[in-house]
Amino acid sequence: xxxxxxxxxxxxxxxxxxxxxxxxxxxxxxxxxxxxxxxxxxxxxxxxxxxxxxxxxxxxxxxxxxxxxxxxxxxxxxxxxxxxxxxxxxxxxxxxxxxxxxxxxxxxxxxxxxxxxxxxxxxxxxxxxxxxxxxxxxxxxxxxxxxxxxxxxxxxxxxxxxxxxxxxxxxxxxxxxxxxxxxxxxxxxxxxxxxxxxxxxxxxxxxxxxxxxxxxxxxxxxxxxxxxxxxxxxxxxxxxxxxxxxxxxxxxxxxxxxxxxxxxxxxxxxxxxxxxxxxxxxxxxxxxxxxxxxxxxxxxxxxxxxxxxxxxxxxxxxxxxxxxxxxxxxxxxxxxxxxxxxxxxxxxxxxxxxxxxxxxxxxxxxxxxxxxxxxxxxxxxxxxxxxxxxxxxxxxxxxxxxxxxxxxxxxxxxxxxxxxxxxxxxxxxxxxxxxxxxxxxxxxxxxxxxxxxxxxxxxxxxxxxxxxxxxxxxxxxxxxxxxxxxxxxxxxxxxx
Numbered sequence: 001x002x003x004x005x006x007x008x009x010x011x012x013x014x015x016x017x018x019x020x021x022x023x024x025x026x027x028x029x030x031x032x033x034x035x036x037x038x039x040x041x042x043x044x045x046x047x048x049x050x051x052x053x054x055x056x057x058x059x060x061x062x063x064x065x066x067x068x069x070x071x072x073x074x075x076x077x078x079x080x081x082x083x084x085x086x087x088x089x090x091x092x093x094x095x096x097x098x099x100x101x102x103x104x105x106x107x108x109x110x111x112x113x114x115x116x117x118x119x120x121x122x123x124x125x126x127x128x129x130x131x132x133x134x135x136x137x138x139x140x141x142x143x144x145x146x147x148x149x150x151x152x153x154x155x156x157x158x159x160x161x162x163x164x165x166x167x168x169x170x171x172x173x174x175x176x177x178x179x180x181x182x183x184x185x186x187x188x189x190x191x192x193x194x195x196x197x198x199x200x201x202x203x204x205x206x207x208x209x210x211x212x213x214x215x216x217x218x219x220x221x222x223x224x225x226x227x228x229x230x231x232x233x234x235x236x237x238x239x240x241x242x243x244x245x246x247x248x249x250x251x252x253x254x255x256x257x258x259x260x261x262x263x264x265x266x267x268x269x270x271x272x273x274x275x276x277x278x279x280x281x282x283x284x285x286x287x288x289x290x291x292x293x294x295x296x297x298x299x300x301x302x303x304x305x306x307x308x309x310x311x312x313x314x315x316x317x318x319x320x321x322x323x324x325x326x327x328x329x330x331x332x333x334x335x336x337x338x339x340x341x342x343x344x345x346x347x348x349x350x351x352x353x354x355x356x357x358x359x360x361x362x363x364x365x366x367x368x369x370x371x372x373x374x375x376x377x378x379x380x381x382x383x384x385x386x387x388x389x390x391x392x393x394x395x396x397x398x399x400x401x402x403x404x405x406x407x408x409x410x411x412x413x414x415x416x417x418x419x420x421x422x423x424x425x426x427x428x429x430x431x432x433x434x435x436x437x438x439x440x441x442x443x444x445x446x447x448x449x450x451x452x453x454x455x456x457x458x459x460x461x462x463x464x465x466x467x468x469x470x471x472x473x474x475x476x477x478x479x480x481x482x483x484x485x486x487x488x489x490x491x492x493x494x495x496x
Contacts, residue, residue: 030284030482031055033273035261035300038067039464040452041289042238043471044478048287049241051479057281059259059273061422064231065238065250068291068426069464071229074413075328077363078227081415082426083464084324085112091218097465098222100233107226107233110361116339117190124182124347126402134183140173141187147172148209155206158495159435165192165200165209167432182346186354190344194355196462197320197374198429207430212459213466225362233464260422264288265303266449285448285478289471292455293319293424306446313441316434317455319425320462321378321418327393328411329367333404336360345400351377353396382416389414427462428455440491443474450478 032048034041037060045056064070068082086102086109088095101107118135122128148168155161166178169188173179178200179188192200196208224230235248242252260276264286271286290300295314305311334343336358343356357370371393373381381389390412398406417426436458443456452474453467460466481487 031057031282032478033271033281033283033286034058034289035264035273035286036060036067036289036453037065037234037238037255037257038289038291038453039069039234039237039467040454040456040471040474041067041287042234043468044287044289044452044475045471046237046241047472047475048479051475051483053479053482054241056254057283058255059261059275059281060255060257061260063257065255065257066229066231066234068417068423069229069231069234071231072413072415074326075366075368075411077366077368078229079326079363079368079413080224080230081324081413082417083230084223086222086224086465087463088213088217088465089220089222091214091216091220093216095213095217095465096468097233098217100236101222101224101230105228105232105236107224107228107230108362109222109224109226112221112223112341113339114342117187117342117344120335120340120343121183121186122343122345122400124345124399126399129183129346134187137183137187141179141184141191144169144172145191145209148205152206152209156495158437159204159206160495162204162206162432162435164432165203165205168205168209169200182348185348185350186344186346189351189354193351193374194372196429197322197378197426198318198431199350199375202318202429202431204430204432204434206435213463216459217465223362225359230464237468261290261300263301263303264449266447268447271448285450285482287450287452287474287478289452291319291423291425291453292317292428293418294422297421297424299421302446302449309441310444310446313438316431316438317442318429318431319455320427320429321375321382322426323373323378323381323415323417325371325373325381325389325393325415326413327369327371327390327409329369329409330407332358332367333397333401333406334358334369345396347396351375353377353393379418381414382419386412386414430461435494437492437494443470443477444489444491445477445481450474 030053032053034045034056037058045058070082071078072081086095086098089098101109118138119131121134151168169178179185196203238250242250242255245251261273262276263274265272270282270284273281273286296319341358345354353371355372359366359368390409417423443451452470454470455461457466457470460469
């Protein structure tokens, strides 16, 4: 077998008409092009390489490896504009990302403690709500969620009886329109939108309550705050099969950055991939690890067009938007200490700068706050200037802390995932009306075109470990076809 670090993908810039068979021409194994160097693409590449399929070419649209796991310097520190937590730790099974983060790479991480939220909920016009009142509302929301978990267990596994989380809340909470008071709304937002980036009215009950990530791996979550970046996990996996220099930089010619794939042509004999700079690459198979948002856009054209059932499956799934806004101040004016890391702003406008985090432990003396917005607020904020967003945030903070000297923010970082044509959102959310049938269609290959990404993870879509496991799973499907001639992919009937 050719060593992974030595094999170089055969890339031939020819027209499709000149194409015969790369495998036959080279006298070796199949050639695979991977579109995207995020977690799923890199994970898939490693699994293919481990199976002896070393003739890989990875085409990445951006100038970096890692995709939505990406650090950015802000006010002198590296912060994560994308994925930030290892979610699901200390349970019955091991989250595959946790030992890489905590033991192998030893990235700085901190367990997030959300147990004291009841004492950290701020009124719209300033000051804190009574802790006991808030705790009763949290307990009520938790009880409703527990009822939802029990209800899920009674529903047919096909998903035919699925309902939205909001429908479940109405069923058990006796609130016809769901949570309506500022406190109930921000608690609801924290429980669901802060996790799924979309409101309960669109989120599937059966596929999110209970959530497999926490049921399988544990309820704890750990915030990664290492200056090397959470993306170090992706580089670590890539370094196991791509050549690196003595500084750990990937120098393998099988990875090409700034290669924007615009067209994928496929036939029974192979695939042709064209990039924005008019380069043409030929292979036996292509693995598409672009985000669901990109698949829902017109960035990549498939020739022939994907079958209608595939397109419908792609469009039925949701690409959510989750925006982490970092704000720098000349001094601290917010409470610190045990139980103060997370605090909520109970606005009468649901989702309006509701969830806050301070970094006393993670980034000492940085004087930085993080506020998270999602969905419609994310899209609205992406379309306005950073100065407008900063002014809105200052208004909220000065209402929250009316007796404090709240200085103007000196800097702000507003990621724009939805506007970025290479992502079109942050992660997928499982909406009502989509069951395992559509999921199977979503990840099903079309001829020699294979699909991977966190959105194709059967149980862990939206998460880093989901992206990692999806890469392995999709690679296995390709391996079964290319090496074992087991090319039939089974999609269960709609209500099996």
